[in-house]
Amino acid sequence: MKLWGQMLWGHLSGLRGRQGGIWGWACSTWQSHQPQAGPLSASGLVKHWTAVFEKRGIPEARESSEYIVAHVLGAKTFQSLRPVLWTQPLTAQQLQGIQELCNLRLQRMPVQYILGEWDFQGLTLKMAPPVFIPRPETEELIEWILEEVAQRPQAVGAQGSPLILEVGCGSGAIALSLLSQLPESQVIAVDKKEAAISLTRENAQRLRLQGRIQTILLDVTIEDSWTHLLPWGPMDLIVSNPPYVFHKDMEQLAPEIRSYEDAVALDGGEKGMDIISHILTLAPQLLKASGSIFLEVDPRHPELVSSWLQSRPDLCLGLVAVRKDFCGRPRFLHVQRFVP
Amino acid sequence: MPLMSTWGWFRSPELLARICTKTQGFGLQEKLALLSPGMAAFMVQIAGKKDFPALLPLNENELEEQSVKGHGPGGQATNKTNNCVVLKHVPSGIVVKCHQTRSVNQNRKLARKILQEKVDVFYNGEKSAVYKERQEAQKKKQERKKRAKETLEKKKVLKELWESSKNVSEERTADSDRMYCTAYKE
Numbered sequence: 001m002k003l004w005g006q007m008l009w010g011h012l013s014g015l016r017g018r019q020g021g022i023w024g025w026a027c028s029t030w031q032s033h034q035p036q037a038g039p040l041s042a043s044g045l046v047k048h049w050t051a052v053f054e055k056r057g058i059p060e061a062r063e064s065s066e067y068i069v070a071h072v073l074g075a076k077t078f079q080s081l082r083p084v085l086w087t088q089p090l091t092a093q094q095l096q097g098i099q100e101l102c103n104l105r106l107q108r109m110p111v112q113y114i115l116g117e118w119d120f121q122g123l124t125l126k127m128a129p130p131v132f133i134p135r136p137e138t139e140e141l142i143e144w145i146l147e148e149v150a151q152r153p154q155a156v157g158a159q160g161s162p163l164i165l166e167v168g169c170g171s172g173a174i175a176l177s178l179l180s181q182l183p184e185s186q187v188i189a190v191d192k193k194e195a196a197i198s199l200t201r202e203n204a205q206r207l208r209l210q211g212r213i214q215t216i217l218l219d220v221t222i223e224d225s226w227t228h229l230l231p232w233g234p235m236d237l238i239v240s241n242p243p244y245v246f247h248k249d250m251e252q253l254a255p256e257i258r259s260y261e262d263a264v265a266l267d268g269g270e271k272g273m274d275i276i277s278h279i280l281t282l283a284p285q286l287l288k289a290s291g292s293i294f295l296e297v298d299p300r301h302p303e304l305v306s307s308w309l310q311s312r313p314d315l316c317l318g319l320v321a322v323r324k325d326f327c328g329r330p331r332f333l334h335v336q337r338f339v340p
Numbered sequence: 341m342p343l344m345s346t347w348g349w350f351r352s353p354e355l356l357a358r359i360c361t362k363t364q365g366f367g368l369q370e371k372l373a374l375l376s377p378g379m380a381a382f383m384v385q386i387a388g389k390k391d392f393p394a395l396l397p398l399n400e401n402e403l404e405e406q407s408v409k410g411h412g413p414g415g416q417a418t419n420k421t422n423n424c425v426v427l428k429h430v431p432s433g434i435v436v437k438c439h440q441t442r443s444v445n446q447n448r449k450l451a452r453k454i455l456q457e458k459v460d461v462f463y464n465g466e467k468s469a470v471y472k473e474r475q476e477a478q479k480k481k482q483e484r485k486k487r488a489k490e491t492l493e494k495k496k497v498l499k500e501l502w503e504s505s506k507n508v509s510e511e512r513t514a515d516s517d518r519m520y521c522t523a524y525k526e
Contacts (some may be wrong), residue, residue: 063422067442079424079439111421119442136423137415139445245416256419266416298415326405326444327414 022041023148039086044070045090046078049102056106059254064105071115072097076124109256110314121177123207132265135172137325138241141296141332142177144323145239147294148334149182161185162236165286166218167231169281170265172200174239177211181189186212188232192219193262220276226282234288241296244268272298277308284315284337291318292336302330309335316340371403395460395469398452404428405448432462 034118037043046065066078072094075081090098105121112118112127119125120134121142127133149162160283161184166175169189179187191197197215204210214232218225245253245266257266268274276295283293298307302322309317317335406426412418424439425447434459438451457470466470 060421067421076442077439080441110419112419119446121443122446132416133419135415135418136420136444139443143445242414243416249413249417253417254419257417261419277418296415325414328447331415 003032020080029036032250038089040089040095041087042073042078042081042090043086045095045098049098052102053105053306058105058108060111064111065102067111067115068101068105068130069098076119076281089183094278096217106121108259110260113260120173121181123173123177123180124200125171125173125176125203126206127171128195128199128263129260130262131193131196132170132261134171135241137327137331138296140173140175140323140325141179141239141241141294142174144332144334145178145237145294146181149237163233164188164237164239166190167238167240168227168265168275169215170196170241171202172203174241175200175213176207177201178239179212186214188214188216188235189227190216190218190220190229192221193264195262196265220282221278226286229286234285234291236288236291238279238283238287238293238294239272239295240275242268242279242280244272244296244298244301246272246298246300250296268298271304272306273308275304276301280305280312280315280317280335281289281310283317283335287337289337289339291337293333293337295333295335296331297333299329299331302333305333305335364506395456396461396463398456399431402430403455404430425448425451427455429455429459431458434458434462 001050011236026199030165037047039045039048046062046069049064049065049068058064070076070078070081073081073085073090078086101114105321110133112133113129116127117124118133119126122140126135162182164175164178164185164187166178166187166189169175169191172189175187175189179185189197189200191200194217197217200213200215201210204213204215216228218228220226243264243266245268247267247270250258250267253266268276276297278292279295283291287293295305302319306319309315309319316338318338319333320336322330323332323334391410404427406428412420421442423442423444425444426435426437427448428435434455436451436455438447438454440448440450461468461471
């Protein structure tokens with residue numbers, strides 16, 4: 001990998017060309033520390049804060065300073081800034097803004113909370129502690145669901161308008177990205193925390209999707225709580241990124257996660273299966289015949305879920321597929337209800 | 341059409357197992373066909389000239405991606421913000437680095453789009469649709485620049501004439517006007 005990394009620089013230099021636009025920008029991060037950029041330019045500030053973060057042991061030092069500086073300059077990423085802005089001196093106001101945000105990073109606050117927003121599947125969502133920050137892997141769960149829905153339109157509601165239940169909606173990432181890419185769909189989004197319900201509602205409104213989402217404060221682990229969902233009728237799909245961290249792994253988590261994100265959104269109990277098993281138990285009561293459940297899980301779960309389902313033949317659920325994430329780890333499960 | 345096969349889809353590294361059989365549709369246009377460059381160039385030629393000629397599709401098996409890989413347990417247990425995607429097309433050696441958005445998924449899609457365009461130019465050279473579009477855009481830009489320059493020159497000349505005519509006495513105003521008009525017509 002390292003060898004072709006060095007060759008890569010040669011290729012990029014040769015192919016960059018004089019055109020602006022996305023071609024030039026895509027290859028231009030290498031230029032972010034030009035010698036002619038003064039210390040009070042965007043590039044200079046990134047360089048400065050990267051060094052500060054590194055000295056203080058802050059992970060992702062360069063990425064963090066790039067995101068913060070870009071954000072203050074009104075862009076999502078440093079690379080997407082117009083290159084001319086990299087070298088211009090910043091205003092006093094901008095400098096102060098960067099200072100304040102970088103101080104938060106020095107306290108190990110996650111970048112997403114510092115910026116107060118993050119991107120997911122083409123949507124920009126508001127982020128606020130302690131509501132769980134969407135992970136990049138979960139974007140692939142959306143991709144998989146969209147592929148499945150496209151392939152089997154007959155299995156997702158009359159006139160191809162799936163009714164989807166999301167358990168543990170958090171910031172609304174999963175619910176809203178499905179709504180935005182399945183224009184006929186409707187979502188019931190539940191979470192046991194008021195902060196999450198509130199944030200999902202706010203994001204829905206920002207994205208003008210509030211008309212197709214129902215948010216409900218609900219703890220699915222409480223006995224029979226799922227009966228509250230019956231009035232909305234049987235669902236085509238149940239999706240979830242449930243808390244799946246093994247309890248003993250919780251203390252290994254980085255300070256960014258431990259100190260700022262809600263532990264309840266992460267801790268899945270001894271084998272990370274507590275909430276997963278509750279979702280699978282309530283599924284047959286809420287799903288249509290041949291309805292599907294899509295879950296994000298820990299890589300150790302495919303086997304655990306498989307044996308758990310075998311121990312519960314009464315549920316009439318089968319694990320039909322396992323999908324890997326972009327790191328090559330088994331990360332997503334497709335469980336289907338079958339009619340015996 | 342035999343050119344679009346579902347090979348690429350079957351060999352997709354993401355799908356680990358399918359336990360029950362399902363009908364495999366052709367629905368996924370993004371899924372990649374196995375095409376040799378020669379075959380692909382032919383495809384470009386036969387595609388209609390009126391609409392967008394198809395770009396050479398990328399074969400996922402010929403790509404190497406270096407994104408947020410292998411750092412820590414991943415998933416909920418990790419919070420990584422490094423969403424930069426580096427994508428290499430192995431047969432040509434072309435590499436694209438994309439960090440346009442904060443969504444790794446979007447960056448992966450963009451990187452593939454950019455890489456597809458670059459690979460197309462690489463194999464098709466001047467015949468590539470991308471190259472042609474770029475040439476046209478550049479030509480238009482140059483024409484606009486030329487016209488803007490000409491307009492600027494004219495304005496400059498007029499201004500100079502106007503300045504000089506102010507200094508001349510009133511009796512000679514008629515002459516200046518004639519001069520003004522002549523210069524303008526030119």
